[in-house]
Amino acid sequence: MQEVLKIFKIGGGIIDDPGQLQQFLGELAKLDNKIMLVHGGGKGASQMLQELGIEPKMVQGRRITDAATLDIVTMFYAGKTNKQVVAGLQAYGVNALGLSGADGNVIRASKRPVREIDYGFVGDLDEQSINTELLQSLLGAGLTPVFCAITHDGQGQLLNTNADTIASSLARALAPFHQVELHFCFEKDGVLADVQDENSVIPQITPDEYQALKAQGVIAAGMVPKLDNAFAALEAGVERVVIENALKINEPVKTILCRS
Ligand SMILES: Nc1ncnc2c1ncn2[C@@H]1O[C@H](COP(=O)(O)OP(=O)(O)O)[C@@H](O)[C@H]1O
């Protein structure tokens, strides 16, 4: 029987609120399993870019990342945010290790090719991107890896990569070695049947139900790439995918995605 590995992803909404972040990290520290954490921070990065006079540009949920934007998001994600999360976990006795993709060559990406849109320094991941050997040894040493959304191309170029994509890729790459659970945590209690109604959490969704909910417009905006990624991870051997409130990971209310 393989050991359970829980991979958590938290987004900008929670990270930017120090009280909520602390509460989430406290709940995470209660778990007995091996864990990994991937954090975004897109909301705070956009705010910082604006304060510095750069207008943030997002296309289909991905940031157009020119050289100046890359400098700022690297400082924000790999610096301030990553180190705050690591220090927060240390305060709960969790021996966290903060990583960008360049550290230990843990996530290597390739710059997104220019087609209709030039995304700039945005990195895409593939099957070979994740250094599973290093991750296995870090987990074996009792460390909790904490990833930010910065990767590298192996040629000295840092790249900005969507945090949901990083979490899914980690889950897929580690699925042969562990029973992997992928947890997408945000500010709602799960996937809602009515976005305005916090009590309308859908407990389970199959791929067919997902297609129907998407067609009806029930699932929209940032939730679409998240769930596309999530179902792809399930298909690729990830044991369980959960969408849940970052502050309620130890409570039963959540959405579980099913293979069929
Ligand atoms: N059916 C739905 N249930 C829950 N959230 C939804 C739904 N449809 C759209 N959303 C929106 O998707 C958002 C989550 O996507 P996103 O902002 O990309 O998350 P994150 O930044 O945490 O990765 C929610 O905050 C919500 O506004």
Ligand SMILES: CC(=O)N[C@@H](CCC(=O)OP(=O)(O)O)C(=O)O
């Ligand atoms: C290429 C790309 O879009 N990168 C994302 C990385 C951060 C992220 O994914 O943050 P959330 O999970 O909080 O949205 C960005 O810069 O917004």
